[in-house]
Amino acid sequence: MTDVTSSAPEQGASTTNSSLPSRFLKATELDTRMLGMLGALAIIWLGFHLLSGGLFLTPRNLWNLSVQSASVAVMSTGMVLVIVTRNIDLSVGSLLGFVGMIMGVTQTSLLPDWLGFGHPAIWIIALAVGLLAGALIGALQGFIIAFLGVPAFIVTLGGLLIWRGAAWWVTSGRTVAPMDPLFRLMGGGPGGAIGAFWSWVVGIVACVALVGMLVQARRQRSKFHFPLRPLWAEGFLGTVGCAFILGAVAVVNSYPWPSAIARRYAEANNIPVPDGGLFIAHGIAVPVLIAIGIGIVMTFLAMRTRFGRYVFAIGGNPEAAELAGINTRWVVMKVFILMGVLAAVASAISTARLNAATNAQGTLDELLVIAAAVIGGTSLGGGVGTIAGAMIGAVLMQSLATGMILLGVDTPLQNIVVGAVLIVAVWLDTLYRKRTQ
Amino acid sequence: MAEKTPLVQMENISIAFGGIHAVEDASVDLHVGEVVALVGHNGAGKSTLIKILSGAYKRDAGTIFVNGEEAQINNPRDAKAYGIETIYQTLALADNVDAAANLFLGRELRTAWGTLDDVAMESETRKVMARLNPRFQRFKDPVSRLSGGQRQSVAIARAIHFNARILIMDEPTAALGPQETKQVSDLVRQLKQDGIGIFLISHDIHDVFDLADRVVVMKNGQVVGTGSTKDVTEDEVLGMIILGKCPPGAIPGPGALQTAAA
Numbered sequence: 001m002t003d004v005t006s007s008a009p010e011q012g013a014s015t016t017n018s019s020l021p022s023r024f025l026k027a028t029e030l031d032t033r034m035l036g037m038l039g040a041l042a043i044i045w046l047g048f049h050l051l052s053g054g055l056f057l058t059p060r061n062l063w064n065l066s067v068q069s070a071s072v073a074v075m076s077t078g079m080v081l082v083i084v085t086r087n088i089d090l091s092v093g094s095l096l097g098f099v100g101m102i103m104g105v106t107q108t109s110l111l112p113d114w115l116g117f118g119h120p121a122i123w124i125i126a127l128a129v130g131l132l133a134g135a136l137i138g139a140l141q142g143f144i145i146a147f148l149g150v151p152a153f154i155v156t157l158g159g160l161l162i163w164r165g166a167a168w169w170v171t172s173g174r175t176v177a178p179m180d181p182l183f184r185l186m187g188g189g190p191g192g193a194i195g196a197f198w199s200w201v202v203g204i205v206a207c208v209a210l211v212g213m214l215v216q217a218r219r220q221r222s223k224f225h226f227p228l229r230p231l232w233a234e235g236f237l238g239t240v241g242c243a244f245i246l247g248a249v250a251v252v253n254s255y256p257w258p259s260a261i262a263r264r265y266a267e268a269n270n271i272p273v274p275d276g277g278l279f280i281a282h283g284i285a286v287p288v289l290i291a292i293g294i295g296i297v298m299t300f301l302a303m304r305t306r307f308g309r310y311v312f313a314i315g316g317n318p319e320a321a322e323l324a325g326i327n328t329r330w331v332v333m334k335v336f337i338l339m340g341v342l343a344a345v346a347s348a349i350s351t352a353r354l355n356a357a358t359n360a361q362g363t364l365d366e367l368l369v370i371a372a373a374v375i376g377g378t379s380l381g382g383g384v385g386t387i388a389g390a391m392i393g394a395v396l397m398q399s400l401a402t403g404m405i406l407l408g409v410d411t412p413l414q415n416i417v418v419g420a421v422l423i424v425a426v427w428l429d430t431l432y433r434k435r436t437q
Numbered sequence: 438m439a440e441k442t443p444l445v446q447m448e449n450i451s452i453a454f455g456g457i458h459a460v461e462d463a464s465v466d467l468h469v470g471e472v473v474a475l476v477g478h479n480g481a482g483k484s485t486l487i488k489i490l491s492g493a494y495k496r497d498a499g500t501i502f503v504n505g506e507e508a509q510i511n512n513p514r515d516a517k518a519y520g521i522e523t524i525y526q527t528l529a530l531a532d533n534v535d536a537a538a539n540l541f542l543g544r545e546l547r548t549a550w551g552t553l554d555d556v557a558m559e560s561e562t563r564k565v566m567a568r569l570n571p572r573f574q575r576f577k578d579p580v581s582r583l584s585g586g587q588r589q590s591v592a593i594a595r596a597i598h599f600n601a602r603i604l605i606m607d608e609p610t611a612a613l614g615p616q617e618t619k620q621v622s623d624l625v626r627q628l629k630q631d632g633i634g635i636f637l638i639s640h641d642i643h644d645v646f647d648l649a650d651r652v653v654v655m656k657n658g659q660v661v662g663t664g665s666t667k668d669v670t671e672d673e674v675l676g677m678i679i680l681g682k683c684p685p686g687a688i689p690g691p692g693a694l695q696t697a698a699a
Contacts, residue, residue, distance in 0.1 A: 224560045304552040306545050309534070313542055316533035316579075323493055323529045324543035325514035383533035 027233040033377055033432060037392050040425075041399065048403030055406050059255035063282055065395070065402050066252070067188040067353070070287035071096075071346040072365065073394035076372040077298040078342035080390045081308075081335045083373055084315040086382035087145060087152035089336070091159030092343045092369055095137055096362030097167040099347040103130035104176035104357030107183055123183035130344045137163065138340020142333035160366065167359040177356035187352030188285040190261050196253045199283035203249035207242040214238055253281040287349045291391070294345065299387045311335060315383035371418075372397050375425045379433075442505040444469050444634040445521075445603055450489055450499035459485040461658045462691050463499075467603065467634040472625060474637045474649035474666075477678055482658040483638050484526065487605050490636070491523040492516035503603075514543070520602035524609055526638075528592040532581035536573075537562040539580055540595045565594045569624070585612040593621070597628065604628060607638045622648060642671050656681045659692025 025032060049056040075092050082089045107126035115122060141159055145152045178184075185192040194202070214234055221228055256262065262278040265271075271278065302308035310331045313321045322328050346365075351357050376393030378385030400421060404414045443466040450463045460482040467473050475483040488494045490501065492513040501508045503519045510516050516523075530539050537558040546554040546561070559576055566573045570590040580588055589612055596604055606625075610618040625635060625648050639645050645652055646666050654661040654677040661677045664687030673684040683693035 220556045224556050226556070226559065300552075306547070306553065309538060309542075309545060309553060312534055313531040313538070316531035317529065319527075320529035320531050321542070323491075323513050323523070323525065324531075325512070325517055326543050383531075 024233075027230050028237055029229060029233075030237075031386075033429075034386070034389060034392075036432070037376070037389065037396070041392065041396050044396065044399050044403065048399070048406065052403070052406045056403060059251050061402065061406070063252050063255045063285065065398055066288045067285045068402065069395045069398040070188075070285075070291040071350045071353075072368050072372055072398065073291045073391045074294050074346045074349065075339075075342050075365070075369040076376065076390035076394045077295055077387045078335075078339040079369045079373040080376070080378050080385040080387055081298075081302065081311050082152075082339050083370075083378045083380060084311055084382055084385045085332055085335055086315055086318070087332065087335070088370070088380075089141075089152065089156045089159075089339050090366050090370075091141065091156040091163055092339065092346075093362040093365035093367075094160050094163035094167065095134065095340060095343040096347040096350065096365055097359060098137075098163040098170070099130045099134050099344045100351040100357040100361050101167045101170040101176065101359060102133050103127065103183075103344075103348060103351060104179065105170055106130075107180045108176055108178075118181070120182065122180045123185075126180065126183060127186075127348055130348055131341055134340040134342075134344025134347070135337050136340070138337040138343075139333065141340070142336025145336065146329040146332040164359070164363075167361075170359075173359055175356050175358045179352060179355050179357075183348070184352045184355055185286050186290065186348050187350070187355070188287050189353075190257045190280075190282060192286045192352070193252075193282040193284060194286065194289065195283040196281040197283075199249050199253055199281075202284060202289070203245050206245045210241045210245070211238050249284070252284050255282045256280060257282065287353065290345065290349060294342065295387055295391050302387055307331065307334065312383060317383075368394075368397055371422045375422065377429060441468060443467060443502070444471075444504065445490065446502040446505075447486070447490060448500045448502070450486060450496050450501075452485060452489060452494060452497050458658050460489070460496075463655070463658070463660045464690070465636075465653050465660065465663070467636060469634055470629050470632045471651070472629055472635045472637055472649045474639060474645040474652045475655060476639065476642070476645060476652060476674065477655035477661075481655040481678075483655050484607055485658075486655070487523070487607060487636055487638060490516065490603075491521060491605055493523075517543075517599070520600065521605065522596040522599065522601035522603070523605040524592050524596045524607060526607040526611065528588055530580050530588060530592060533579050535579055536566070536576055536583075536591045536594075539591055540565070540598060542595070544599065561598070562594070565598050566590065569594050569597075570620075586614065586617040589613060589617070589621075593624065597624075601633060603634050603636075605636045605638075608640065609637070610639070610641070610644065618644075642674060645674070646671060653690075654678055654687075656692050660690030661692045661694075662687040662689045664688065 045057060055061060075096070079089060079092070103126045106129045107122050111119070111122045111125060137159075141155050144150050144155050214237060218228060218234065257265070257280045259277045262280050263273060265280065266273050266278050302311065310321065310326050310328075313324070313326065314328050314331060318328060347362070350361060354361070372393035373385065373390040374380065374393070375396060376386065376389030376391070378390060397418065400418055401414065404417065409417070445467040447463065447465050450460055451458065452460045463482070463486055465473065465475070465486070475487065477483050485494060489496045490510065492510050492515050495511060501510055503521075508515075508519055510519065510521075531542060537555065540562050541558050546557045548554045562576060566576075570587065573587060573590060575583060575587070580591055583591070589609070593609070610621050613621065622644070625637070628635060637645070637649060649666055651663060651665050652669070652674060653663045654674060656678065661681050662683035664684070668686035669684055673686065676682045676684065677687070681692060681694045683689040
């Protein structure tokens, strides 16, 4: 008897426990899962920083990390939608390679013959050809999956082999190089970054947009008399968001051009070089801008359009979506078209960065992309996932790779660590979901 | 019978799945402000027949008339265009999105920019739910977190919000407790007063006699008979369900015992 009575108050205490952190989370409506991921990322960064003796958290390394993450991050945004609809795309790496070869050949041999070498329109035509190729391949795979009913795993596994073979076929295996100078800006580097001034402009515009969105959302909710967040919570979100954006801009603006390039630039433009060298900041890299832009567009698509709503509804209950009158097959096909286009964008970024198109480009990228999406909280059961989570997942994967390279870890061991991290991350996520369910 | 044009008339409907005749030569009709109950064993073809009307299945043969005019119903969108709304036995909710998203699934409200107008949809949902289930407060949660009764009220809200003229309810009270079952019964009476025609599928004979004007009994995919709940007794209906024996108070269908024996 005494045992029973003594255990009762303990249970009562634990259920009514409303501590400061939990009230804070409720007021700000922040996603605890997302916070957990950012926390994990912070731990990884700090860990590598300490282990490498202060090499990780430097403007130079963080700038490179952002550029290296861009290609996988772009593709992971599409993979989220693919996985949410209970499908998978194993062909994105091969697709990246094939589209890269197409864009390479277009800008190095086809267009110069036609427009003349160094024509300013070459880069955009080559990019358009690549995007079109990506869309067509995505449409073909999507059609077979959605309308002919072949499982996505099989169709894209076939695609993995087919497009890799096709990439070889374009030039019989020859590497295509160099790329058009304007096209190369999409890959980063001193030229492929927007400089300190424009980076601040982008940062300030982003801050204004963030505050504007918070104000707009509040106004909408009060118009319909819905419960509002407390003002301090709104202020906190705005302040932290802006601080984060401006902090990121400050970091990329403190990474200078290599001195030799800066000196050549100064000589070419008749700028006097001061003592100790000229400081020209990189600013935000073009591929990173592309990735952020795509992240915003994809988040908008997923959250604010009918298409996005249907994608999630199909993932939650395909039969219900069908009965609600949604043309589920066409939605699934559109998801694969989108995935093809995003693979083409990623291909442009990585081809431009390498300044070459090779037939092995993007090998195993499909696994990195799927891992990024899954680490970012996309459930393989379908119906659950966020674009932002997948992009953070991509940065997390790249951070692991970069950090281990800095520490001089051998490639086989790197693979072992990345594989183990993937499994542990999904296991933790499973635990988290069980607890919140 | 023919004093008024029926709201819905399904004539000689047949559908087969891989050689099994799930519904064979079935005819039912429904008038304005009438509740017609469909009863029968599991696998008798009630749900299949009704899914043909809601556009979920495509019939092999037969004709559907809505207000006396032949209707082309080939998918759920067509059915909704005729004002036919369905509450499925499985509820057919997308579990991972919230009540408002489910209520407006396939018929989202949009802003002038063509984007989803979530706030307006939530506001509408709050209004409907206030009528159906006043204690419902969990508008932000995915419906997988809701109780059986709450999920049911979301499914019902979805069916009645869009000015349905014909409502199909497939086992609407199967997952509910006594209190909620009574709520559904009250709702059915209220909708009937509004002039909505209702097809009610139920296993509960008491419910059927309580709510329905007429009862249609199905067995092995065929209609055994149709009778007014005033002209037949509960025992006679049970006899129709179990034996396929059509009592004198009902109009026999192709599945009645004498036809089957001949």
